[in-house]
């Protein structure tokens with residue numbers, strides 16, 4: 536019998552990281568991708584993670600989502616401490632409680648849009664709740680495209696299928712890694728509006744990595760990383776404030792390199 540994942544925490548924090556470190560490799564060639572990150576991600580909020588290339592954004596997202604094991608520290612989703620779950624329970628938590636949206640849409644080409652959307656439920660042996668499925672499909676604007684296969688859909692429509700697939704299990708948190716990275720600006724804006732809508736109307740928690748200050752402007756909060764460390768955050772961000780903060784990060788990073796000869800944390 537499947538082991539049910541632990542209950543959702545009620546302290547308003549959907550995901551918490553403490554002392555989170557991730558090192559790739561050993562010895563002199565080791566890379567410290569994350570270096571002692573402490574962060575709380577509020578439930579029912581849209582958080583963007585930003586920072587220069589190589590600052591650890593994707594590594595952080597993967598560690599928070601239980602896709603990658605930590606070198607040190609803890610990650611909690613709801614009241615589940617990921618480090619204490621064995622592989623089976625971790626798989627169940629990811630399957631039942633977490634939704635993913637990736638830059639590449641990762642749809643199965645042989646399945647229709649509808650079959651792709653309900654795939655996580657099918658894998659879990661669960662039937663879709665028809666009312667909820669209708670609501671999710673309507674929210675992503677795909678009601679008249681459900682029988683199309685991915686090759687018959689535009690990139691924006693494919694990503695909207697992927698967002699619907701992430702929402703259909705009513706996960707505690709949706710992790711999105713550069714969800715607009717493969718889209719033109721109009722389709723990207725639609726996907727961002729959709730994620731925003733999921734937060735506003737479904738009380739969904741969304742955590743998104745992005746390079747795009749316009750995309751980050753849709754979030755409630757922007758978390759800035761540099762060299763594997765949390766640097767600062769912005770609440771109610773605008774594109775301009777995000778751009779200013781990123782420019783400030785580059786100055787700090789350049790100063791660090793000038794003084795030490797290498798970037799901090801490496």
Ligand SMILES: Nc1ncnc2c1ncn2[C@@H]1O[C@H](COP(=O)(O)OP(=O)(O)OP(=O)(O)O)[C@@H](O)[C@H]1O
Nearest residue numbers: 559566567568586587588589590591592593594595
């Ligand atoms: N599997 C891996 N093996 C070795 N090093 C890795 C691995 N994955 C990431 N790294 C290194 O960890 C650091 C952080 O990488 P990460 O992909 O998290 O950064 P990022 O901020 O998402 O970068 P980008 O914006 O370019 O996608 C980089 O120095 C990267 O080269």
